Amino acid sequence: MKKSYLLLLLSVFALMYSCKKDEKEIAPDVNLAIKTDALEAKVNVKTTFSAGTNNGLPFKHLWKLDGAVVSEVYNFDFTPLKAGTYIIEYTASNTAGTFTHKYTVTVPVPVIGVTPASTKFISTIFEYLPAPGQFINEALGSVAGAQKIIGDVSKTSLISLGGFGGYIVFGFDHSVVNNSGNDLAIYGNPIGGSTAWAEPGIVMVSQDVNGNGKPDDEWYELAGSEYNNPLTIKNYEITYVNPKGFANVTWTDNQGGSGTYDVNNFHKHNFYPEFAPDQEKLTLRGTLLPSTFGKVGSIFVNAAFNWGYTDSWSIGDDYATNKYNGFDISWAVDKTGKKVELKTIDFVKVYTAQREKGNTLMGEISTEVKGAQDLGIK
Structure with missing residues (x-):
């Protein structure tokens, strides 16, 4: 009797052990909160991913974002920064x-959509940093002067960008859509x-990829008629030295060259921007277009390129009729020259492209x- 009872107990224990062993050997039975394979999220907006168990049995969790481990608990809060x-x-x-x-x-x-209150003209100047030039530190070359090109282009305000590399960055109160044909008109005085x-x-x-409202994302050049000209120099860099007075401004570049921007008696002041962050030297970068400076008889001229550049009386974009230079966002290329597809843009940068x-x-x-x-707004 005792022997039979002992055998019965052993059988029960064996069965219980077997059941527990079977339970441990069950692979994870997972209940995902988001079950789809593909989804859309928003910049700077949190999306929570989580996983639970269907049968109450525990298991380990591991979440990876683009191959890097980001969580080892049941959930992962994903907030994309761009x-x-x-x-x-x-x-x-x-x-x-x-x-x-x-x-x-x-x-x-x-994307910031267009509303009935939207304007087709510049609404914000984000940055103005000219290179040395004869109008710099005058009204035509000042931070206050840059603000005056905001709004309707029918007014007479102008801003000078100085020599090669001097630039201005501006934006609209909405995202500019890449439509068929030219999307932007930029006005100068050629x-x-x-x-x-x-x-x-x-x-x-540039696009506001990180959604912070600032022009701190990747820039793309709108490649004009001279982009593939063998005389055009990509990744050009020039450094100007502040003479700290009415004197020629010296420069050196990353091509082994050097020279000066010369003062004249019409503008007797320092040509170096006195509002630049660095008052010792200024380094600017971009694509250098070949010089077109010369003479027709006794008159000095600087010839326009065919299309794709502002402040240029270009035949290719019919400046004579339009009174502006037109730009198609579809011309955009990255820093390697590869064409990029941009549905919208948020920021525009213009810089002087000749060193003359x-x-x-x-x-x-x-x-x-x-x-x-914005030519998309009539």
Whole structure:
């Protein structure tokens, strides 16, 4: 009797052990809060991913964002800091097996839509940093002067960007849409005809990828007619030295060159921007277009390029009719020259694209900007 009872107890214990063993060997039975494979999120907005158990049995959690471990608990709060495509991988594991799920999360570039109150003209100047030039530190080359190109382009305000690399960054009160044909109009003061006077500026655009309202994301050049000209120099860099008075401004570049921007008797002041953050030297970068400075008879001229540059009486974009230079966002290329597809842009940068000091009669070639317009708003 005792022997039978003992055998019965042993059988019960064996059965209980067997059941517990079977329970441990069950692979994770996971209940995901988000069950889809692909979803869309927003910049700076939290999306919570989480995983639970369907049968009450525990397991380990592992979350990866683009291959890097970001959480080892049941949930992961994803707040993208900029637009892009992200891969989130979840793994549940125990001694019996694993469960995996991969999410593809698309985060579009934030877009500020047009409203009935929107204006087609510049609404904000984000930055103005000219290179040395004859108008710099005068009304035409001042921080206050830069603010005057905000709004309707019918007014007479102009801002000078000085020599090569001097720039201005501006934006609208909405995102500019990449429509068919030209999307932007930028106004300057070029002269056409046989005695042309162009001061070509390159235009760059950027999207507010991180959604912070600041032009601190990647810039793209709108490649004009001279982008592939063998005389055009990409990744050009020039450094100006402050003479700290009425004297020629010396420069050196990353091509082994050096020279001066010369003062003249029409503007007796320091040509170096006295509001630049560094009052010792100023380094500016960009694409350097070849000089077109010369003479027609006794008259000094600076010829325009065919299309794709501002402050240029260009034949290719019919400046004579339009009275502005037109720009298509579809011309955008990245820093390697690869074409990029931008549905919208939020920021525009214009900089002087020739390094030409001219002479003491005419002064240097310095792009001037009168204003800009979103051609998508009539």
